[in-house]
Structures are given as structure tokens and as C-alpha cells.
Amino acid sequence: MKHLKYIIIAVVIFSCQNTIKAQVPDVVQTAFENKYPGETDPDWEVDAHNNYEAHFKKKGEKYRADFSPNGQWIETESSIKKDELPKAIITVIKNKFGSEEITEIEFVQSASKGTFYDVEFKQKGKNKDVEFRVNGDIIN
Template sequence: MKASEWEVDSNGYWEALYSDDGREFRADFTKDGKWVETERSITFDDLPDAVKEGFRRDFGQEEIAEIEWVDNAVKGIFYDIELKKPGPNKDVEYNENGNRIEPFLAVVSEMTEPLGSGATRAMRTEEMSAVQLLFEFGFNLLTILIFAWAIYYRRHHDHKMLFLLLGFNLFLFPIFLLSTSLTIGFGFTVFALLALVRMRSDTFSKTEVAYLLGAVALTFINAILPARVEIASSIVVILAAYFADHPKIWRDGYRTTHIRYRIKDTTKMLDHNYLSRQLAEDFKIEVNNIEIERVAKNEVRMTVMYRADPAENPGEDSLRLPE
């Protein structure tokens, strides 16, 4: 077996063209003679049954430009199938068991591609099957429920803020997921919407702003990033919220909650000092600040910034006030 021709390919490797048992092969080597991979062109009928089934499962009857059998020094034997696409064609790889191989460089490329180009987004949504779309929507719903309800609401008990977190995520997620392009102007629109909500609502605390940005971040992550990066990034956001706002970690920090407080002396419903003293006595807490939101009959709705009084509750790290 002897190479009939040598040439330098587009990757800078020396490529040897040779024949073996009537079949044409191409072998790539580095400049110092290290073997990289060997490949040969084949037809769809030459593919193993498992690879055929895997391809039909993922891409149906999409048009194929070229198929190559590849023996790689790192990945071993796999099959490279080039799909015809508008513009550049797309290469997909399968191992001998019919499982699709996700190249690391492809993941990095998809992550770093400018949002405004839209190429990655269009390609991703076009390739999604019904099952994949259900997974994307289901995973996004799971992560935002953990983030907004299991973490935020169970700690702060503000149902309006819960609705805002869920609303931002669930309303914007389908737009991001199915859009073929995301421009800079679209990003400015999202942040303008955030600013409008803040202007037309009660003043947000720093904690609420952080949670709102987290919900928006989950929307972008779940809609735009590749699946494996999406899962890892979502877990990072959720863990950051869980630990950064955990009362056991910030034992001496103040917490904010919204409550409805019944008062006997209705003449002092707007007296901040009186309300602070009453809350401190009733719940054994140290009150830092209160903001009265609404007064009705003998009930005051207010936002309370507080922490457990170490002298009264030495073993408690948080306190749940009644809503």
C-alpha cells in the first residue's frame, strides 16, 4: 500500500491519498509525521443500521451532501454526515452505535457566535423535533419554578414578585427560543421593559432586582445555549440564588418580607415607630425599617426589613412573619 498523492489540506495537515482493496482512503498527518485520522467517502447504504436509525431519528429525510467513514486518533471510528443547508453545509457525527457526537469545538462556536447573526438560532430551531421542543419548554419551566417558587417565594412570600419572575421568563422564553435572530435592539427592548416595570411599581429591593435579573438570565440561557451548556449554566444560576440568599449563611443579615399586620389602636396605623416596636415585641425580632404600603380598617400592609433578635432567639437564623 503506497500513497499515490500528497497534499496539504485546509487544516494544515499533510494528506495522503491511497487505495486499499479497491477503496480510496485519505490519511492526515501533522508536519512531524504524527497520524491524525483516516477517512473515506461512503454512501448511506454503507452506514451501519444503528447509524441509519440515529440519523433518521434526528434529521428525518434531510438531504445529504456527503458521508465519510473516519478513524480518528482521539475519537476512534465514527461517521461524518454532511447535510445540505442554505449557506454553509452542516456536519453531524455519529459513533458506531448510532449516537450523535457533539464536538467540543462546535459547542464553543455556538456559544460564541454573535446573537445578531441568527445562524445558530435558526439552525437549532429547525433541527428540533417535537420531543426536543418539549424538553426545552419543560426544562425551562422546571428551572424557573425552582428559582422563583422553591427559592424566592418560600423565603420572601411575595406572590406579586413571584408572578413577575414567572411572567418575565414564561412570556419571553418562546420568543427567544423560536426567533431566528436576536439583535442588540431586542436586548435593549428587554432592559427597557425592566426599567418600565421598576418605574411603575413599588421600589424594588436589591434582593428583588437580583432575582429579577436571575429570571431573565435563565430565559436567555435556556433559550439560546446548547443543551449541555444550558443545563450547567441554569444549575449555576439556581445554586447562586440558593446560597447567596440563604438565611443560614447570612445569619446576621437583615431580611425583607411583606406582611399584613392587624393593629388594635387604629390611630397609630401610620406611626412607623409604634409599628416597629409592636412587631419587635410580638415576633421577637429586630426591625431595621418598615414601609407602609396600604391601610384598610384595622390592618396595615407593609414591607418589613428585620432579623431575628439574638437575645430573644439565639438559635434561630430566620423568622417567618405572617402574610
Template sequence: MKNVTKLLVAFIVFCMLAFTCANQNNVPKIVKEAFAKKFPNVKEAHWDKESETEWEAEFKMNKVEYSANFSNEGVWLETEHEIKTKDLPKNIIDVLKSQFLEYDIEDVEISETSKGVFYEFEIEKDETKMEVVLDMDGKILKKALIEENEEEND
């Protein structure tokens, strides 16, 4: 029985590695070129197919973990990286305290798109989880409940 378990585990690991390698090799050349142009100092990235029309690269820059999304045509869509709550500016903290006082901050990311730079928060109060997006001035751009099945897909 132990041998069967070991073989099964080895097979699963092999399949995961094969899938990862396949994703790395299937990234369209135009997407990799767009990534290299946008991030010329990044030498290594891990690629995943985000959807039928989108690719995501995960990489480190200045010791910070980033992700960047590109369309199949090589159009840059978004770059994100996590930040610590203590690194948020006072105006953003003030908005969170006034609008979401009873919520705990679970995750904070800075998201850059062609429309600008934004703070994205995942906040929680009891069993309620929300995604909140603020612009750099503290204006609330999005407030949405996070369903449990959405979380499992992330």
C-alpha cells in the first residue's frame, strides 16, 4: 500500500510540474516580449494562464513580489503587489477608519492599470468579507461582497 501511495504522489507531482512547464512554454511570444519591455530589469517570471484571453506573470522586483497581467495580444492590463497596512498613507487609513471601522484588513495591494494606481483591500467583519478599491486620494471606487466560492477560485 505504501508503494502505491508513493507512486500516486510521484505521479501527481509529475503532472503538476508538467502542467507548469507547459504553461511556461505556451506563453505567446508577443506576451513575453511585452513583459520584457514593461519590466526590462526582471530576468525571471513564472507564468500562468489566467483565463482564455489573459496571462499572469509572477516575479520579484526590489525584493517585492509582483504579478502582472497581459492579454493574449501582449497588451499590459495590470500590475499588483502587496503592501503592509502600516505603509498606507494617512488619508487612506482615515477613509478606512471612517467607512469600515468594524472591519479588519486582511490584504492590501497596490494595483496599477492604464486608468491609474489604486489601493485594493480585502476586509472582513465576522463572516462578511468585502473587496474595497480606493483611488490614491481615498475616494471609494468599489465596494463588493466576496462570496465564498469566489475566494476558493482565487
């Protein structure tokens, strides 16, 4: 009986994952395929703003691409390491945020903001995100 409970839970989880994928509108799926030809099997989620998030790997790197319900590309981001940041950003971080711990760094290509780096600093409560241009300018 105990094993049956776990089997039922697994089936429900698997069914929910397939349902999310099945519910992706054709216009969103087509927009993804046009933006990322050859990427045929992303994992889809719907975010808090009802946008569709495609999670996929490209050359072993993890990516997340966001699309609006009408298929408009919003942004694509991928995680990077600190040593991959441009030198100008590293300098600004040392000067302005030197003692703060970095929890995550993402390279972002955005339809509205262009290309930037999103650096997340650890803080009590909610972490602080700071967005940088390649030259070190802070944009948020």
C-alpha cells in the first residue's frame, strides 16, 4: 500500500509536467522554434506573470527563454561564473559591493533592455539583483 501511494504521486507529477507542455500555445512554441532552431524539447513552465518559460540546454549550458502568451520573446538568460564577467563589472563590484556575497550571475539578452549581466547579492530576506551593462554601468 505504501508503494502504491508513491506510484500515484509519481504519475500525478508526470501528468502535470506533460499537461504544462501540452498547454503551451502553438504561437509560443513556434516563436521558440524560430528563435532556437534545433532545440526541440524544452521543459515549459508558466511564471507568475503568465509568461511561458522554456528551459533547455545548448552546448551543455542551461538556458531559460521567456515568451509572452502571444509568442513575443521577452528574454533569454543563462548562468555564468564570476570569472566570466567583464573586467569593468568586476571592478564596480569590488568598489561598490566588495563585502557582499554573490549568489548567482546571469547573462541576459532582453527584448526591452538589450544585453546585460544580472548579479544577485545575498541579503537577509530577499536577495538583491543588480543589473550591469558590459562597461560596468548599473542599469537598475
